[in-house]
Amino acid sequence: MGERVDLWAEIIESEEEGGDRVKDIPKVEVYQRRKKLEKSSEAADLIGAWSVKGTRTSLINAPKRDSWTRSLSTRGRESIAVGAYVNNQPQEKPARRKKPAIPKGKAVKAPDFKKEKEYFHEVDAFELLEESPSPKTKNSSTWTAGEQVVPELPHLSTRLEKWLISKNLNRPCGPSSTLSKILEYSNSTTRLEPICDDDAFDSLALRTPENSSSSNTSIFRLIQSCDDDLNAEDVPFRKIKTEEIDLEDELKRLSLTSDLISPHLDFEKSFCDLLSACGQMQPSSFMEALSKFCEPESIVKIGEGTYGEAFRAGTSVCKIVPIDGDFRVNGEIQKRADELLEEVILSWTLNQLRECETEAQNSCLTFIKTQDIKVCQGPYDPILIKAWEDWDAKHGSENDHPDFPEKQCYVMFVLEHGGKDLESFVLLNFDEARSLLVQVMAGLAVAEAAFEFEHRDLHWGNILLSRNNSSTQHFILEGKQVFIKTFGIQISIIDFTLSRINTGEKILFLDLTSDPYLFKGPKGDKQSETYRKMKAVTEDCWEGHFAQTNVLWLIYLVDLVLTKKSFERSSKDERELRSLKKRMEKYKSAKEAVSDPFFSDMLIFQIS
Numbered sequence: 001m002g003e004r005v006d007l008w009a010e011i012i013e014s015e016e017e018g019g020d021r022v023k024d025i026p027k028v029e030v031y032q033r034r035k036k037l038e039k040s041s042e043a044a045d046l047i048g049a050w051s052v053k054g055t056r057t058s059l060i061n062a063p064k065r066d067s068w069t070r071s072l073s074t075r076g077r078e079s080i081a082v083g084a085y086v087n088n089q090p091q092e093k094p095a096r097r098k099k100p101a102i103p104k105g106k107a108v109k110a111p112d113f114k115k116e117k118e119y120f121h122e123v124d125a126f127e128l129l130e131e132s133p134s135p136k137t138k139n140s141s142t143w144t145a146g147e148q149v150v151p152e153l154p155h156l157s158t159r160l161e162k163w164l165i166s167k168n169l170n171r172p173c174g175p176s177s178t179l180s181k182i183l184e185y186s187n188s189t190t191r192l193e194p195i196c197d198d199d200a201f202d203s204l205a206l207r208t209p210e211n212s213s214s215s216n217t218s219i220f221r222l223i224q225s226c227d228d229d230l231n232a233e234d235v236p237f238r239k240i241k242t243e244e245i246d247l248e249d250e251l252k253r254l255s256l257t258s259d260l261i262s263p264h265l266d267f268e269k270s271f272c273d274l275l276s277a278c279g280q281m282q283p284s285s286f287m288e289a290l291s292k293f294c295e296p297e298s299i300v301k302i303g304e305g306t307y308g309e310a311f312r313a314g315t316s317v318c319k320i321v322p323i324d325g326d327f328r329v330n331g332e333i334q335k336r337a338d339e340l341l342e343e344v345i346l347s348w349t350l351n352q353l354r355e356c357e358t359e360a361q362n363s364c365l366t367f368i369k370t371q372d373i374k375v376c377q378g379p380y381d382p383i384l385i386k387a388w389e390d391w392d393a394k395h396g397s398e399n400d401h402p403d404f405p406e407k408q409c410y411v412m413f414v415l416e417h418g419g420k421d422l423e424s425f426v427l428l429n430f431d432e433a434r435s436l437l438v439q440v441m442a443g444l445a446v447a448e449a450a451f452e453f454e455h456r457d458l459h460w461g462n463i464l465l466s467r468n469n470s471s472t473q474h475f476i477l478e479g480k481q482v483f484i485k486t487f488g489i490q491i492s493i494i495d496f497t498l499s500r501i502n503t504g505e506k507i508l509f510l511d512l513t514s515d516p517y518l519f520k521g522p523k524g525d526k527q528s529e530t531y532r533k534m535k536a537v538t539e540d541c542w543e544g545h546f547a548q549t550n551v552l553w554l555i556y557l558v559d560l561v562l563t564k565k566s567f568e569r570s571s572k573d574e575r576e577l578r579s580l581k582k583r584m585e586k587y588k589s590a591k592e593a594v595s596d597p598f599f600s601d602m603l604i605f606q607i608s
């Protein structure tokens with residue numbers, strides 16, 4: 001147990017002595033959209049304020065990713081709570097910065113903040129002045145949620161947050177429940193309804209624009225259950241519930257152990273939500289998590305990205321992404337729990353497309369299957385380090401050697417093995433090339449129809465291919481059953497970091513305006529040009545739905561097949577590809593492209 005401290009005394013002391021220091025801390029903005037960071041200036045300042053740990057490099061002196069290829073780093077995933085908006089029209093291109101419409105046919109109820117306001121007034125009145133008489137709260141923040149504005153940030157949370165941030169303390173999630181419960185209250189902008197029903201997580205993972213109701217906005221505020229009989233690990237989602245909090249009691253127990261305190265209230269909440277979304281009460285060790293999928297000794301590294309290291313574990317692939325650390329990894333600021341939470345939700349949402357029930361309106365197998373997601377903690381296991389070093393010796397890693405401290409946290413995505421990426425996959429003939437194009441196009445069309453999905457980063461590293469014995473694949477697009485000729489090729493789309501989706505509850509997207517470097521890739525390079533075209537199409541309104549971005553990536557793909565992939569083909573085949581590309585330029589969505597004559601003899605519509 002850590003040393004006992006008097007929390008209020010420390011808060012007061014830090015506000016009195018360290019006024020400047022507190023001022024230097026980034027202001028806590030609750031439930032507001034994240035401020036954009038210019039990579040060069042503001043981000044650098046922010047990074048400078050953090051402690052940056054020296055990183056070891058790989059064995060082979062491979063070139064590290066340059067700033068352009070590393071450009072994902074400053075992106076902050078943002079989301080819009082669908083329920084907060086009232087525009088119920090089908091989505092057209094919205095005006096710049098206008099909030100997008102919610103899915104069709106959903107009644108929207110504006111959140112009721114009255115109760116919270118009353119509640120916080122009560123909290124403020126609750127002898128806080130008596131307990132902490134001197135310092136004044138200088139900055140009162142503004143909460144925004146949809147169109148609602150609640151102009152008072154509760155006194156309690158403001159001061160606690162500042163103090164905690166200034167302490168930069170560690171935050172093991174589980175035991176700090178006393179504080180996190182209070183934070184939960186302080187940060188909440190939605191009704192404090194219990195979410196102890198069995199469907200709490202189902203509603204998070206399985207809601208679609210078609211079946212969602214606007215009432216369940218509280219699903220992102222899961223609090224861990226403290227039931228003693230729950231196994232700490234792998235708690236089923238239905239066991240997650242809210243607790244009734246006796247605030248008076250909590251305040252009386254505000255003398256906390258210093259090693260159980262979060263550095264950031266919102267951060268703590270995100271981390272807890274992330275754990276909840278992964279069905280955990282606390283992070284697992286790597287071995288605990290990995291041993292469910294394979295003999296740990298058999299683990300081999302198979303690939304790497306800017307953020308993720310991919311390992312084969314049995315028949316699955318584990319992509320490990322470090323999070324929340326205060327030092328850079330591979331030259332990049334580590335992603336935060338809230339960003340990963342969104343990627344987790346996005347992955348589970350896309351998984352729903354794999355369910356091919358009779359009443360399904362949209363279904364396909366094109367997006368990689370997410371089998372499990374776990375939060376892990378600890379340094380890299382020696383087995384993983386060996387696998388990393390073996391790969392480095394063979395391929396020369398662009399990433400840093402994985403030296404992580406005891407408290408490092410990660411998200412581990414357990415995915416189906418999707419095969420080889422398009423960059424290295426050898427297409428044998430025109431039929432295989434057509435199969436690639438039609439499957440990507442149909443998959444995007446299905447995801448557009450189901451979730452207004454846009455991938456936004458469909459370069460050849462994010463399309464995996466494998467061969468199998470089947471000749472067709474089943475899709476359902478807006479209720480229509482379609483069989484697609486595959487010529488024995490199976491496509492899997494991965495990496496949803498930049499993707500935009502409407503889950504029915506929320507619109508999840510990444511504000512790419514915060515990453516100007518993404519649009520500064522080399523002139524004439526197809527991938528860089530595609531980012532620039534996306535920017536033109538969206539007019540930097542990244543939260544909006546512009547299915548045309550999917551078409552831009554399809555055009556990129558046709559270009560790539562024509563210019564970068566060599567396979568057996570005739571000049572007629574090339575002509576067909578070129579005219580497909582031309583026609584594509586007129587389409588506004590992948591759904592429109594389905595009816596292109598290029599694909600007609602590959603699609604077999606089932607007449608019901």
Ligand SMILES: Nc1ncnc2c1ncn2[C@@H]1O[C@H](COP(=O)(O)OP(=O)(O)OP(=O)(O)O)[C@@H](O)[C@H]1O
Pocket residue numbers: 072302303304305306307308309310317319368415416417418419420421461462464494495497
């Ligand atoms: N399910 C999978 N099956 C096979 N290989 C995979 C799978 N997932 C990832 N990989 C391999 O790992 C590499 C890195 O994965 P991914 O692109 O998802 O990581 P990332 O860090 O998000 O990348 P980026 O740099 O684009 O952000 C891929 O290019 C691929 O080679």
